[in-house]
Amino acid sequence: MKQNQWTALGLIGTAVLFSLSLWFSATVIGPNLKLVWGLTPTTEAWLSASVPLGFVIGALISAYFGLPDRFNTRKLFAISAFIGAILNLLLIFVNIASIGILIRVLTGLTLAGVYPPAVKLIAQWFPKQRGLATGTLIAALTLGSSLPHLISLIVVVEEAFLVLFISSTLALISAFIVGMVLVDAPTPSTKTHFSMKTMKRVLNNKPVMLANYGYFGHMWELYAMWTWLPAFLTASFLTYSSSLDLGLSVFVSFLAIGIAGGLGSIIGGILADKIGRSNLTIISLSVSSVCALLIGFTFGSNIWLTITLALIWGFFVIADSAQFSVAVSEFAEVEYLGTALTFQMCIGFLITIITINLIPWLQMWVGWEWAFVVLSIGPILGIVAMVKFKVYEKTQESQLDYSGYSS
Incomplete structure (x- = not known):
């Protein structure tokens, strides 16, 4: 068939x-x-x-x-x-x-x-x-x-x-x-294998590692946000009004993570091809870090502001996700691409374990108002990495343009 x-x-x-x-x-x-x-x-x-x-x-x-x-x-x-x-x-x-x-x-x-x-x-x-x-x-x-x-x-x-x-x-x-x-x-597809023997080449490839650092900052935030946003919304809405239906926080969580996030993924992929991967990731990391900093201060107060920030955060927190892997695939040699992508994914998901465990402890010590602030650290460091990556991206584009002109 x-x-x-x-x-x-x-x-x-x-x-x-x-x-x-x-x-x-x-x-x-x-x-x-x-x-x-x-x-x-x-x-x-x-x-x-x-x-x-x-x-x-x-x-x-x-x-x-x-x-x-x-x-x-x-x-x-x-x-x-x-x-x-x-x-x-x-x-x-x-x-x-x-x-x-x-x-x-x-x-x-x-x-x-x-x-x-x-x-x-x-x-x-x-x-x-x-x-x-x-x-x-x-x-x-x-x-x-x-x-x-x-x-x-x-x-x-x-x-x-x-x-x-x-x-x-x-x-x-x-x-x-x-x-x-x-x-x-x-x-x-082309076979790309994982090999510890080629890890040194991955670590020595500056643009690949810069893309990895951007991804690590992205993952510092992503799964902790996905995991604990529903709990935050539930607590916030109940503080705002104990008579609110708990289904509202669940529905908003689905809209923020699923619908807004899904749209962010597709639109982010389309825009990355037009404005460049580094530009798209910098924009996404910037907006999501601001959301992480601000959303806690809406706790229990303006419910519509909380919902708006949650939807914006849900869109931008995932909009850049695919671009870090694509960036690695564009700068890593094919013989160690599998190793580079495996390294990126494994370290990224290991980082999520840290922040997933960190948020509930912060919530107990400083409250929901400040708990998500720590998540902004990852995107901010990711922005620094992707600004540096942009130099390599421009160099590559210039080489491709020159090659096309010469031919």
Whole structure:
């Protein structure tokens, strides 16, 4: 059965959207798990950080053994999504925090077999015109990550564990879509392997490392914002008026993370090709850092200002995400591109574990008014890196223009 690339993009995007619902499926029912599992502030934070930890472990294992190159990428995605769905479903029967956190780590490990292979599938189907395709993929990831918030709106509190069942079902559907409906791309992508032997070349490549530093600053903020914005909104809205429906904070969280974030991913990808990757990342990092600095000061006061800042933050916090990887791919030699991208992803997700754990402790010590301020540090440092990266980007553009003129 033949498929065109846009049909394939629709199938891959839908599969990523459904499977990434596993990421925050336990987080959105945190209050219920807190009662059932007897979560402490420490174990609650580690529950949120467990999936990124598993993702890093899975990405390193996959890269070290070259799983996407040794096995069919499409089938690897399908199997990973299937296993992730089963693990997520098992949480319904768990009543011990340590076992639940372990299962979440394993779920993160399976998602390392979903998202990176999805990126490779896009590369296979789109040897050209990857800007919009990559932006669409990131939009699917963003919307999928926020999907549990939408699911929780239609599930009554007493049946909150239905969120786990529904997200697992969606992941099973994604496994079917990629495994049975999607066909293999007509042309395979170039194989890029991970190798510790080439790490020195990655570390010595200045533009690649500057793009990495920008990405690390971006990741310092991103997943901590995605994880704790819903809790902030709930507390803020209840402080503003105890009579407000709690569903409002959940709905705004879905709009900010999923809808605004999805639009940011697609629009950011389109603009990056027009104004340059460094310019797009600098703008996105600047706006998101300002939102991190300001949103806490709207706590419990002007609800519409809080919502507006949350939507703006949701748009810009993810708008630049894909561009850091694209920047690395443009400056790294093909023989160590796989190593460079694996290094970027693993360090980035390790950083998220720090800030995901940091926010609840800051909230206890200084309150929600100041808790998010620390997240602005990452984007600010990222801006410094991308300003320096811009010099290399301009040099490369000048060389390409000169080459085109000479020919």
